Amino acid sequence: MSEKTTLTDAVHTLLRRAIIEQALKPGMRLPEDTVGDQFGVxxxxVRHALVRLENEGLVVTRRNRGAFVAEPTLEEAKQIFxxxxxxxAEVIRILAERMPESGYDQLRAHVRSEESVRGKDGPVSIRLAGEFHTLLAELTGxxxxxxxxxxVVLRCSLIMAMYAKSHSSDCAVDEHLQIIDAIRDGDVARARDIMDHHLGAVADRAELEEKPDSVSTILSRYGKELAS
Amino acid sequence: MSEKTTLTDAVHTLLRRAIIEQALKPGMRLPEDTVGDQFGVxxxxVRHALVRLENEGLVVTRRNRGAFVAEPTLEEAKQIFxxxxxxxAEVIRILAERMPESGYDQLRAHVRSEESVRGKDGPVSIRLAGEFHTLLAELTGxxxxxxxxxxVVLRCSLIMAMYAKSHSSDCAVDEHLQIIDAIRDGDVARARDIMDHHLGAVADRAELEEKPDSVSTILSRYGKELAS
DNA sequence: TATCCGTCAATTGGATACAATTTGCTTGAT
DNA sequence: ATCAAGCAAATTGTATCCAATTGACGGATA
Structure with a gap:
């Protein structure tokens, strides 16, 4: 009595994880045949999964061209942040007002798992950092x-994967703990400040480094000038 | 150089409009071949369009049962609101800070079109009221x-279509004007208060009336108890 | 008579086949 | 050597086909 999940869901989840963990890098093509053969479906x-991913902003599709892993511009990144x-901020407001019983336990357990990979700046670190915020949001009910x-957390993960060289999640984990404490104290303002600082620091760090790689994006700009 | 839109887009748009304007009522079944025959595709x-609509929260699909127009519960409605x-609130904050040049003209033009249908509590009224908020959000850039x-505006329209008997958009139009003025004055707090009152009134009105019709929904609850 | 079970129609889940469109490359002319 | 036109390959857009699951109807049984 398992198997209540449809194939589309499975492919969708797998592709999403692959994108977030940078196995599929921004700008990479996602031909339907190739992906289908790979997963045996x-x-x-694949098409249904791609439609969902497009709605989530993780892939973009061009007519008769196919699907690509999204390459968020800095403008988009700002908007998302x-x-x-x-x-x-709304999450914090709600949680300060009504946090479920097991909430703090779940949050601390998650932070522990974040600490367990401290130092390794791999994709797992990025994913866990994002899942903390997702868990926070889920606790609102x-x-x-x-x-x-x-x-937005997933898209931010993609942005970080593109723009940030090292995620350096050390401070992030610490700030996660501070946010938990502030919420427990009912100090909405402080929690919100920490969260703003948390996100702001992430955004600033990303903004500083621009993007060194991603040849296609760079060339597309020069191509734009040639078109005129 | 017209026809740049795919068939899926067209069906998706049509179905969405039909749902918002209550041509397709909540709980109504949407068999794929029926809809397909109707539109000649x-x-x-239809399947692709339904996937999109599901992602937007306007339809729900049950495994091997098909797609239905969503019937938001009161709990969901609260969450959406x-x-x-x-x-x-974020929209207002941004607009008070930076409103594009033609912004006020567009807003006032829209309010005029809202006033032109004043009195008629038809689906067009609901749609226009929603589009004001969408326009507001688009002006943020x-x-x-x-x-x-x-x-969320679309889903709220669906909720209103379910729970509210008369939309009575008279006060709404007036509040729209007040919001515009408050934003122009840079008075974020006032604009936000009006908006809160605006949405709160809508939500409260919906909450009072429950739903007298929708037999299937009522019976489904009793059915749920039988299942245990 | 009410409940249970088996068969069947209806509908979706998924795969394959065909058509339309785009891209890149080859070929030829200037 | 460069550019344009046209052809071929690849990929998506759409339609049709088969299989699996669900809900309903009806008969059998206690």
């Missing part, structure tokens, strides 16, 4: 809010 | 924010 399934800050937070 | 197209309030606002 038909194009139909702006929305994320607003959404997470507001599924809609949790869904949106999850989406 | 294949099931594949909660998120909407947070998102629109933040595409991500605009997208999320658009989604």
């Amino acid at each position: 038909s194009r139909t399934i 702006e929305v994320r800050r607003a959404l997470e 507001n599924a809609v809010l949790a869904r949106y937070v999850s989406e | 294949s099931r594949t197209i 909660e998120v909407r309030r947070a998102l629109e 933040n595409a991500v924010l605009a997208r999320y606002v658009s989604e």
